[in-house]
Amino acid sequence: MATVVMKFGGTSVATIERIQNVARHVKREVDAGNKVAVVVSAMSGVTNQLVAWVKEVSPLYDAREYDAVVATGEQVTAGLLALALQAMGLKARSWTGWQVPIKTDSAHGAARIIDIPGSDLKKRIDAGEVAVITGFQGIEPKADRVSTLGRGGSDTSAVAIAVALEADVCDIYTDVDGVYTTDPRIVPKARRLAKVSYEEMLEMASLGSKVLQTRSVELAMVYKVKTRVLSSFIAPDAMKPFRSDNIENIGTIVCDEDEIVEQQVVSGIAYAKDEAKVTLLKVDDKPGVAARIFGPLSDASINVDMIVQNVTPDGKHTDMTFTVQAAELPRALDVLKKAKVDIGHFDVKSSADVVKISVIGVGMRSHAGVAAQMFKTLSEKGINIHAISTSEIKISVLIDAAYAELAVRTLHTVYGLDSD
Amino acid sequence: MATVVMKFGGTSVATIERIQNVARHVKREVDAGNKVAVVVSAMSGVTNQLVAWVKEVSPLYDAREYDAVVATGEQVTAGLLALALQAMGLKARSWTGWQVPIKTDSAHGAARIIDIPGSDLKKRIDAGEVAVITGFQGIEPKADRVSTLGRGGSDTSAVAIAVALEADVCDIYTDVDGVYTTDPRIVPKARRLAKVSYEEMLEMASLGSKVLQTRSVELAMVYKVKTRVLSSFIAPDAMKPFRSDNIENIGTIVCDEDEIVEQQVVSGIAYAKDEAKVTLLKVDDKPGVAARIFGPLSDASINVDMIVQNVTPDGKHTDMTFTVQAAELPRALDVLKKAKVDIGHFDVKSSADVVKISVIGVGMRSHAGVAAQMFKTLSEKGINIHAISTSEIKISVLIDAAYAELAVRTLHTVYGLDSD
Numbered sequence: 001m002a003t004v005v006m007k008f009g010g011t012s013v014a015t016i017e018r019i020q021n022v023a024r025h026v027k028r029e030v031d032a033g034n035k036v037a038v039v040v041s042a043m044s045g046v047t048n049q050l051v052a053w054v055k056e057v058s059p060l061y062d063a064r065e066y067d068a069v070v071a072t073g074e075q076v077t078a079g080l081l082a083l084a085l086q087a088m089g090l091k092a093r094s095w096t097g098w099q100v101p102i103k104t105d106s107a108h109g110a111a112r113i114i115d116i117p118g119s120d121l122k123k124r125i126d127a128g129e130v131a132v133i134t135g136f137q138g139i140e141p142k143a144d145r146v147s148t149l150g151r152g153g154s155d156t157s158a159v160a161i162a163v164a165l166e167a168d169v170c171d172i173y174t175d176v177d178g179v180y181t182t183d184p185r186i187v188p189k190a191r192r193l194a195k196v197s198y199e200e201m202l203e204m205a206s207l208g209s210k211v212l213q214t215r216s217v218e219l220a221m222v223y224k225v226k227t228r229v230l231s232s233f234i235a236p237d238a239m240k241p242f243r244s245d246n247i248e249n250i251g252t253i254v255c256d257e258d259e260i261v262e263q264q265v266v267s268g269i270a271y272a273k274d275e276a277k278v279t280l281l282k283v284d285d286k287p288g289v290a291a292r293i294f295g296p297l298s299d300a301s302i303n304v305d306m307i308v309q310n311v312t313p314d315g316k317h318t319d320m321t322f323t324v325q326a327a328e329l330p331r332a333l334d335v336l337k338k339a340k341v342d343i344g345h346f347d348v349k350s351s352a353d354v355v356k357i358s359v360i361g362v363g364m365r366s367h368a369g370v371a372a373q374m375f376k377t378l379s380e381k382g383i384n385i386h387a388i389s390t391s392e393i394k395i396s397v398l399i400d401a402a403y404a405e406l407a408v409r410t411l412h413t414v415y416g417l418d419s420d
Numbered sequence: 421m422a423t424v425v426m427k428f429g430g431t432s433v434a435t436i437e438r439i440q441n442v443a444r445h446v447k448r449e450v451d452a453g454n455k456v457a458v459v460v461s462a463m464s465g466v467t468n469q470l471v472a473w474v475k476e477v478s479p480l481y482d483a484r485e486y487d488a489v490v491a492t493g494e495q496v497t498a499g500l501l502a503l504a505l506q507a508m509g510l511k512a513r514s515w516t517g518w519q520v521p522i523k524t525d526s527a528h529g530a531a532r533i534i535d536i537p538g539s540d541l542k543k544r545i546d547a548g549e550v551a552v553i554t555g556f557q558g559i560e561p562k563a564d565r566v567s568t569l570g571r572g573g574s575d576t577s578a579v580a581i582a583v584a585l586e587a588d589v590c591d592i593y594t595d596v597d598g599v600y601t602t603d604p605r606i607v608p609k610a611r612r613l614a615k616v617s618y619e620e621m622l623e624m625a626s627l628g629s630k631v632l633q634t635r636s637v638e639l640a641m642v643y644k645v646k647t648r649v650l651s652s653f654i655a656p657d658a659m660k661p662f663r664s665d666n667i668e669n670i671g672t673i674v675c676d677e678d679e680i681v682e683q684q685v686v687s688g689i690a691y692a693k694d695e696a697k698v699t700l701l702k703v704d705d706k707p708g709v710a711a712r713i714f715g716p717l718s719d720a721s722i723n724v725d726m727i728v729q730n731v732t733p734d735g736k737h738t739d740m741t742f743t744v745q746a747a748e749l750p751r752a753l754d755v756l757k758k759a760k761v762d763i764g765h766f767d768v769k770s771s772a773d774v775v776k777i778s779v780i781g782v783g784m785r786s787h788a789g790v791a792a793q794m795f796k797t798l799s800e801k802g803i804n805i806h807a808i809s810t811s812e813i814k815i816s817v818l819i820d821a822a823y824a825e826l827a828v829r830t831l832h833t834v835y836g837l838d839s840d
Contacts, residue, residue: 016473016476016477019477020477050496053436053496053500054499054500054503056436057436057439057440057500057503057504057507058503058504058506058507061503061506062502062503062506064513065499065500065502065503065506065513065514066499066503068495068498068499068502068514068516069495069496069499069500069503071495072492072495072496075488075489075491075492075495076470076473076489076492078488079474079485079486079488079489080473080474080477080485080489082482082485082488083474083477083478083481083482083485083486083489084477084478086478086481086482086485087477087478093484093485094485094488096488096566098518099564099565144519145519146516
C-alpha cells in the first residue's frame with residue numbers, strides 16, 4: 001500500500017464529464033489499496049476570467065484581493081471532484097489551502113510554501129478518505145489571508161503535499177503523455193523520455209518546456225519526491241495503479257540521476273521564444289559600469305539572463321549585450337533611460353526577434369566536446385550566435401528567431417535523440 | 421458619525437460596471453464620515469451555475485461540499501468590490517465568512533448564525549477601512565468547514581453583521597425601491613410604505629413578498645436593528661448619506677412599531693402562489709387522528725400551514741384540509757400513502773391551483789372588524805374561501821388561483837391603501 005499524490009490541471013477538469021473521468025483515475029488507485037491525495041487546478045478558463053475581472057476593476061490591483069478572487073476557481077473544482085468521488089462510493093472531502101493549512105509567505109500573487117503541518121489531513125487519508133486539495137494556493141498565517149503561488153503553482157502544491165505526506169509518488173496528470181527530448185510539434189522524431197533527472201527537468205522547465213513549473217521541480221529535487229508526468233486523457237482503466245516495486249513504463253519519471261541506468265550525454269533540446277536582446281553600445285569602460293547597468297534593472301525586478309561584454313578596439317569603451325523576458329523589454333528600456341545619468345553615454349539596440357536554444361544533459365559533466373559540437377553544428381548551418389551561457393549540465397545560445405526550428409531539429413539529430 | 425451596514429444583492433453586482441456603481445454608493449457614506457461594512461451576494465447567475473454543477477455531479481450531494489462550492493460566488497464579488505473601492509482611493513479589504521469569523525451551526529446548506537466575534541473586523545472598520553464581507557456564508561467551527569445559510573441568506577448575514585457592529589442602520593439595497601402595500605405589478609395603485617414594523621414585515625416576508633428573507637427580519641426584530649430597503653439602481657449621488665438624526669424619506673424603514681407615528685390598521689396585502697391544498701375525506705374521527713396525519717409529514721420535514729377540520733353530518737368521520745408548499749405536494753402525498761395503515765381509511769383530493777391572500781397590519785390588535793370586512797368583500801365578489809388562518813396581526817385565506825388578482829386589488833381598495 002502506497003501513498004499517492006495525483007495532480008490534475010485545468011484542461012483535465014474543464015467540464016463535469018472530465019471531472020468524472022478524473023474521479024475514475026482516483027478510484028483506480030483507491031481500489032488498489034493506495035492512500036490518495038488529489039490536487040486540482042481551476043476548470044480551464046475560469047482563472048483567466050477571474051484575472052480579467054480583477055484587472056478590469058483595478059489595473060494596479062492589491063495582490064491580497066487578487067488572491068482572494070482568483071483562488072476561488074480551485075475551490076469549485078475541489079468540491080465538485082469530492083462530490084464525483086462520493087457519487088462513485090468513495091469517501092472523499094475537499095480541502096482549501098487554509099483548511100489543510102498550506103502556510104505560505106506573504107508575497108501575495110507569487111507566494112512560497114513555508115510549511116504544511118496537515119496532521120488532520122494525514123489522519124483522514126490514513127483512514128481511507130480521499131483528500132481533494134485546492135492547488136495554487138495557501139494561507140498567509142500572519143494576516144490569515146488567502147495567498148496564491150502564481151500561475152502554474154498547482155504543480156508546486158502537489159509536490160509540497162507529497163513532501164508533507166511522505167508520499168511514494170507525485171503523479172502530475174497533464175495534457176501531454178510525458179516529457180519529450182524536444183517539442184514534438186517542431187521535431188516529429190522527438191522521443192518520450194522514460195526517466196529524466198531532477199537537474200535536467202529543472203533546466204527544461206526554466207528554459208520554456210511548460211510541462212512542469214520550475215519551483216515544483218526544485219522542491220521535488222530537494223526532497224527527492226519521485227514525480228511522474230502522465231496524460232489525464234488516457235482511459236482510467238488502461239493504466240495500472242501505482243506500485244512502488246513495479247512502475248509501468250508510462251509517462252515520464254522525474255527522479256534522482258542515480259536511478260537512471262542508461263544515462264544519455266544529452267537528454268533534451270529546449271527552446272525559449274520569450275527572450276529579448278538588449279545591446280548597449282560604446283559604454284564608457286570604467287570600473288563599476290556593470291553594477292550601474294544591472295543594479296537598476298534588478299531594483300525593478302527585471303531578471304537578466306545571458307550577459308556578454310566586448311571591449312571595443314580602442315580599449316576605452318565596451319559593448320554590453322544581455323537578455324530579458326520579452327514582456328519586460330519596454331520596462332527594461334525605460335529603466336535604462338532613467339539610469340543614463342549614472343551609466344554615462346551609450347547607444348541602445350534591442351530586439352525581441354531572438355530565441356534561446358539549450359542542449360541539456362547530466363552526462364555533460366563527464367563528457368567533453370558537447371559545446372564544441374553544438375557550435376560547429378550551428379556554424380555549418382550558417383546560424384549566428386549572439387550570446388552563450390552555460391551551466392554544468394546545459395549550454396544555451398541566443399540566435400535569430402528565424403532559425404529556431406532548423407537549429408532544434410539539427411541538434412536533435414546530431415545528439416542522437418531522433419526516434420527510429 | 422454612524423456605523424452603516426450596506427447589503428447588495430446579486431442583480432446589484434451582476435457586472436463590473438454595477439460593482440463600480442455599488443462602490444460609489446459606499447464612497448458616498450465614507451465621504452460623509454460614516455463607518456461602513458458592506459455585505460455582498462454572488463454576481464447574478466453565478467450561484468445558479470454552481471448549484472447546477474453540484475447537482476450534475478451528484479444529485480444526492482454532500483451538503484458540506486455543496487457549501488464549499490457554492491460559497492465561492494460571494495468571495496469573488498467581495499474581492500472585486502474591495503478592489504473597486506481601493507481604485508476610488510478608499511481603504512478597503514474583503515472578508516470571507518471564516519475570516520470574520522461568522523460562526524454557524526452545522527446545518528450545512530441552511531445553517532444558522534450563532535456568533536460573530538469579529539473584534540479584528542471592528543478594529544479595522546473603526547480605523548476607517550471599509551469591510552467588504554461575503555454574504556450567505558459562515559464557518560462551522562467544530563470541523564472548520566464553510567457553511568451557507570440557504571438562498572437569500574445574505575440579508576441575514578447583513579443584519580447579523582449589523583448586530584455584531586452595533587450599527588446604526590442596515591441598508592438592504594435591492595432591485596426595488598422599498599416595501600409596497602402590495603405587488604405593484606398586480607395593483608398599479610400600490611404605495612411604497614415609508615415605514616413598516618418588524619412584525620408586519622415578518623408576515624409579508626413569510627407570505628411571499630420576496631423583498632427580505634424571513635430570518636433576516638426575525639433577527640432585526642430581536643436585536644432592534646433599524647433596517648432600510650433601498651434601490652441600488654438609484655444614482656449614488658441622488659441619495660443623501662445616512663444620518664441617524666435626519667433620515668431621508670427614501671426606501672422603506674423596517675423598525676419598531678413604536679417608531680411609526682401614523683399607524684394604519686392594515687398596512688399591506690400579501691399573496692403566496694406556491695401553496696397547495698390537500699383534503700383527506702371521510703377519515704375515521706378517532707382520538708389522535710390529527711397526530712397520525714401530521715406526525716409523518718413533520719418527520720419528513722414537510723411544513724403544514726393552514727389546517728381546517730370538518731366533522732361529517734353522521735358524526736363518525738372528519739374531513740381534514742391543509743396546505744403545504746406546492747413543491748412539496750408530491751412528497752406529501754407519498755408520505756400520506758405510506759401512513760395509510762396508521763391513519764385508517766381516507767380519500768384524498770389535492771390541488772396546487774390555490775393562492776393564499778393575507779391582510780396584514782399591527783393596527784388589527786386594537787381594531788375589530790378587519791376580518792369581517794375581508795370575508796364580506798370576498799363574498800361580494802363571489803370568491804369562495806377554502807381555509808382561513810389568523811395571527812394577531814394577520815388574516816390569511818386560501819382561494820382559487822383564478823381569483824388572486826381580483827381579490828388583492830379589491831382588498832387593497834377596501835382597506836384604503838390605494839395611492840391617489
